[in-house]
Amino acid sequence: MSDHSIDIKISKASKSKIESVDFNNLDFGKVFTDHMFVCDYKNGAWQTPEITPYQPLTIAPSARVFHYGQAVFEGMKAFKDEQDQIWMFRPEDNHDRINKSSVRMAIPEFPKDVFFEGLTQLLHLEKDWIQKGKGNSLYIRPFVIATEEAISASPANTYKFMIICSPAQSYYAGEVRVLFAEEFSRAADGGVGFAKAAGNYGAQFYPTSLANKKGYQQIIWTDASTHEYLEEAGTMNIFFRVGDTLLTTPTSDRILDGITRKSLIQLAEDTNIDVEIRQISVAEIKEAARKGELKEIFGAGTAAVINPISGFEHAGEKFELPKLDDSYATFFKEKLLNIQYNISEDPHGWRFRV
Amino acid sequence: MSDHSIDIKISKASKSKIESVDFNNLDFGKVFTDHMFVCDYKNGAWQTPEITPYQPLTIAPSARVFHYGQAVFEGMKAFKDEQDQIWMFRPEDNHDRINKSSVRMAIPEFPKDVFFEGLTQLLHLEKDWIQKGKGNSLYIRPFVIATEEAISASPANTYKFMIICSPAQSYYAGEVRVLFAEEFSRAADGGVGFAKAAGNYGAQFYPTSLANKKGYQQIIWTDASTHEYLEEAGTMNIFFRVGDTLLTTPTSDRILDGITRKSLIQLAEDTNIDVEIRQISVAEIKEAARKGELKEIFGAGTAAVINPISGFEHAGEKFELPKLDDSYATFFKEKLLNIQYNISEDPHGWRFRV
Numbered sequence: 178m179s180d181h182s183i184d185i186k187i188s189k190a191s192k193s194k195i196e197s198v199d200f201n202n203l204d205f206g207k208v209f210t211d212h213m214f215v216c217d218y219k220n221g222a223w224q225t226p227e228i229t230p231y232q233p234l235t236i237a238p239s240a241r242v243f244h245y246g247q248a249v250f251e252g253m254k255a256f257k258d259e260q261d262q263i264w265m266f267r268p269e270d271n272h273d274r275i276n277k278s279s280v281r282m283a284i285p286e287f288p289k290d291v292f293f294e295g296l297t298q299l300l301h302l303e304k305d306w307i308q309k310g311k312g313n314s315l316y317i318r319p320f321v322i323a324t325e326e327a328i329s330a331s332p333a334n335t336y337k338f339m340i341i342c343s344p345a346q347s348y349y350a351g352e353v354r355v356l357f358a359e360e361f362s363r364a365a366d367g368g369v370g371f372a373k374a375a376g377n378y379g380a381q382f383y384p385t386s387l388a389n390k391k392g393y394q395q396i397i398w399t400d401a402s403t404h405e406y407l408e409e410a411g412t413m414n415i416f417f418r419v420g421d422t423l424l425t426t427p428t429s430d431r432i433l434d435g436i437t438r439k440s441l442i443q444l445a446e447d448t449n450i451d452v453e454i455r456q457i458s459v460a461e462i463k464e465a466a467r468k469g470e471l472k473e474i475f476g477a478g479t480a481a482v483i484n485p486i487s488g489f490e491h492a493g494e495k496f497e498l499p500k501l502d503d504s505y506a507t508f509f510k511e512k513l514l515n516i517q518y519n520i521s522e523d524p525h526g527w528r529f530r531v
Numbered sequence: 532m533s534d535h536s537i538d539i540k541i542s543k544a545s546k547s548k549i550e551s552v553d554f555n556n557l558d559f560g561k562v563f564t565d566h567m568f569v570c571d572y573k574n575g576a577w578q579t580p581e582i583t584p585y586q587p588l589t590i591a592p593s594a595r596v597f598h599y600g601q602a603v604f605e606g607m608k609a610f611k612d613e614q615d616q617i618w619m620f621r622p623e624d625n626h627d628r629i630n631k632s633s634v635r636m637a638i639p640e641f642p643k644d645v646f647f648e649g650l651t652q653l654l655h656l657e658k659d660w661i662q663k664g665k666g667n668s669l670y671i672r673p674f675v676i677a678t679e680e681a682i683s684a685s686p687a688n689t690y691k692f693m694i695i696c697s698p699a700q701s702y703y704a705g706e707v708r709v710l711f712a713e714e715f716s717r718a719a720d721g722g723v724g725f726a727k728a729a730g731n732y733g734a735q736f737y738p739t740s741l742a743n744k745k746g747y748q749q750i751i752w753t754d755a756s757t758h759e760y761l762e763e764a765g766t767m768n769i770f771f772r773v774g775d776t777l778l779t780t781p782t783s784d785r786i787l788d789g790i791t792r793k794s795l796i797q798l799a800e801d802t803n804i805d806v807e808i809r810q811i812s813v814a815e816i817k818e819a820a821r822k823g824e825l826k827e828i829f830g831a832g833t834a835a836v837i838n839p840i841s842g843f844e845h846a847g848e849k850f851e852l853p854k855l856d857d858s859y860a861t862f863f864k865e866k867l868l869n870i871q872y873n874i875s876e877d878p879h880g881w882r883f884r885v
Contacts, residue, residue: 206682246730365719365755376600376730401719
């Protein structure tokens, strides 16, 4: 799909960096492709979009993004099938969501046609960076930053919308254990937790670094008021399997409306797995673990896909989860990847041919 | 005070912009002085600091500050007295606080000696930008941004600490009316509300823009759990005068430990004005307003100094405050400015000669 009514100015990189990249040893988010998509907002309108070589920005030290975190982002992936066709997964939902995030952060919404035309042309240019094989993908990072040179605490008049791309294998390696939050919080009712607002992520780094020191790779956040209810993992939504029922928290103004999350709920319905979308208390999960009824916990998100969790700690109590042959995490991950890589049918029309 | 053990590399601007500035018509935070202070963090240490011409940064689009809001800042002011001496107000507290903010945002702390030496040398270079006369000042913005070129959701390995300066008159012009928050929130318990973390500010822009449309310049935030207790105004702490007693909220992990706020509490004690530092409910303030006992509301912060509020709205009810001859806001503002501009005694040693 290509909309030729949208004029994108393209300056190609003189030489590709691709030869220098070891695709079998990628650290997540450290290597970027040859080009990027850029569109500036000024005088009340998005200007002519450009694709340029991936290069540093020249930006004033007074730009509001540095001072007030007026910035939002999305995470998407492109996959290559055995016929060298490129696919994305529900990208319209990412476009909808970046605009929802933007509204909450007082950033102007980005037009859908320019988003898709920019994405398409960029991915066509970068097609060699998308490696075949399940688990390989091109991670795509659309983001918007406030660029106005003024440090008054109010929304900027100028912005930069960009898309940069980074080849990816899987996000987390090795076993993941998590800490249930008891003191720190991720989001307030009436706040920006549902948005992919930049500041939501930086705010998690310190509590997560404390968890890392205790041997936990991630935190499962609890509600800020009582710390009694489980919410999300910051970069992933979270699922619990108790008996053969899958539990996950409803989305709210604190919790990201994850695309992997809702796809997984649909796949569960398709395969007659019971899903309960409701408040989940720390107490009931610990009780289920003690009784041996808690079979799995896993995270779901674009970067992580589905991330099985092998144990957790809360209030000094440690729990290990069983290793299952019939894991839901494995089952759903396989189902999802088969759709994403154009291996299986796509009954819900989630695949998007680039 | 100048510490010659700290080596600062100085490159002066070839020509000053000062002639082009109309100091009688300054928009807050839009004009910057000729120089800036920059210090990079890499390989686990802060590197040789520099003072350079104020100029754009060259920074990768993948720098973590753009994606995850890993950034903190401070606000300070420099004042010039009638003898052309330059003064600051309790700057050690700003240094302490930027480091507290940094710890919470997983940013390395900045050394006190380099902070003060950089600040001093920068202000000496920019002394002509500090205009005499009460209300005139040089607004000083230290800030730290995460610069590492990597979009994994974890703390950066490289940072930039900077100080930029902007000549200022007063922050708010005209009458200020406020909305008490009923739906949106600023901070969660266990979150980053106490820190000057960039994302705290961008997150307020949208609710504030809705308030602006209703005719209110600011929001007084309430607690996220119940919206029953008044917290702070986002860029200011908040004081209520009921009868002749001053009320203000205790600081917490949701509320900034404001330097103007604590100075004002001290000035009240010095002048035998009763101050109650305790939770303040929306209900009691509305009740006091109905009874005619609510005499004043005002904000206190570095940019705003003391900002009288002339009315408020909550749950559709509007209240106007009386215009007083013996206003605490005017009294405290005068006291504070006289200390800041080296007009009165400084019994607590708050002034700092640059």
